[in-house]
Amino acid sequence: MNTATKLSGFALGLAAMFTGAYGIGHVAGPAAPAAETRHETTDTDHGAAGHGDESAGDAHLPGGLLVSERGYTLQPVTAPAGEFAFRITGPDGAPVTRYDVAHDKRMHLIVARRDLSGFRHVHPELAADGTWRVASPLAGPGVWRAFADFTPTGGESLTLGVDVTVPGPLAARPLPAPATTATVDGYTVTLTGTPEPGRTSRLTLTVSRAGRPVTDLQPYLGAYGHLVALRQGDLAYLHVHPEGTPDDGRTPAGPAVTFAAEVPSAGAYRLYLDFRHGDTVHTAEFTVLAGDQPTPASTTASTPDAGHGTPGHGHS
Ligand SMILES: [Cu+2]
Numbered sequence: 001m002n003t004a005t006k007l008s009g010f011a012l013g014l015a016a017m018f019t020g021a022y023g024i025g026h027v028a029g030p031a032a033p034a035a036e037t038r039h040e041t042t043d044t045d046h047g048a049a050g051h052g053d054e055s056a057g058d059a060h061l062p063g064g065l066l067v068s069e070r071g072y073t074l075q076p077v078t079a080p081a082g083e084f085a086f087r088i089t090g091p092d093g094a095p096v097t098r099y100d101v102a103h104d105k106r107m108h109l110i111v112a113r114r115d116l117s118g119f120r121h122v123h124p125e126l127a128a129d130g131t132w133r134v135a136s137p138l139a140g141p142g143v144w145r146a147f148a149d150f151t152p153t154g155g156e157s158l159t160l161g162v163d164v165t166v167p168g169p170l171a172a173r174p175l176p177a178p179a180t181t182a183t184v185d186g187y188t189v190t191l192t193g194t195p196e197p198g199r200t201s202r203l204t205l206t207v208s209r210a211g212r213p214v215t216d217l218q219p220y221l222g223a224y225g226h227l228v229a230l231r232q233g234d235l236a237y238l239h240v241h242p243e244g245t246p247d248d249g250r251t252p253a254g255p256a257v258t259f260a261a262e263v264p265s266a267g268a269y270r271l272y273l274d275f276r277h278g279d280t281v282h283t284a285e286f287t288v289l290a291g292d293q294p295t296p297a298s299t300t301a302s303t304p305d306a307g308h309g310t311p312g313h314g315h316s
Contacts, residue, residue, distance in 0.1 A: 095130025266291025
């Protein structure tokens with residue numbers, strides 16, 4: 001088993017305590033050894049048991065890295081201004097029209113710019129012809145990564161990703177520095193725990209407002225929080241649900257929401273916590289470092305002009 005590429009295998013003892021992460025890729029990419037590619041694409045060991053039953057011997061790529069996987073392909077389609085539309089074609093080449101509900105929705109569409117800014121999580125509407133439409137979550141110019149996180153009826157959950165460019169002037173933003181506190185909409189969210197590459201780590205997010213713990217979080221998509229992690233550099237996608245559910249009779253409605261997450265490698269990740277309070281969904285964002293990496297690598301290259309005159313970077 002290649003644990004380095006396994007995104008979210010959970011310790012068996014914990015498996016009953018929370019729902020599994022989903023959106024886990026199974027098809028090995030071009031960089032994988034041929035033998036593993038063959039193994040991964042046989043797909044025989046991924047039955048209807050789903051992601052709660054990650055068996056040993058699997059090597060998983062993180063989700064969201066591929067635009068086409070196991071015969072399913074994410075295809076953006078032309079849409080009127082202000083709308084984002086796409087479809088998923090299936091192994092037979094036709095648009096998929098039947099989906100299972102997962103976490104209250106048949107489709108979860110997550111978008112973030114390639115610089116990890118601008119995160120949005122929205123729920124498109126399905127038309128009879130298999131086209132998904134939603135008010136465009138692409139808030140401004142840039143290269144966006146759009147992740148479609150879904151379960152085709154009769155298939156397994158899957159996250160496909162595609163780049164979508166919104167033209168216009170863009171000032172790419174550097175990744176914010178690692179921090180354990182984030183503020184959003186008047187809330188303060190504190191992160192405790194550190195993700196460890198290749199093993200399950202507990203991450204607890206605690207919500208307060210004006211210095212007082214928030215103890216009446218509202219269920220959102222069947223949980224008190226949803227956590228998406230994107231890896232800097234390739235935007236590998238991880239979606240985790242918390243321990244406990246609002247209706248299990250023992251999970252408090254805040255202030256703390258705990259997740260068990262496994263990141264696939266050392267590196268910098270941007271975490272996005274969606275929580276609902278005051279009938280509004282809020283998103284708190286954190287940069288975290290997993291493993292032995294003292295500072296996040298910069299992915300903002302200098303422009304050619306900026307390189308002029310810099311020792312060692314001259315142009316001939
Ligand atoms: Cu969703």
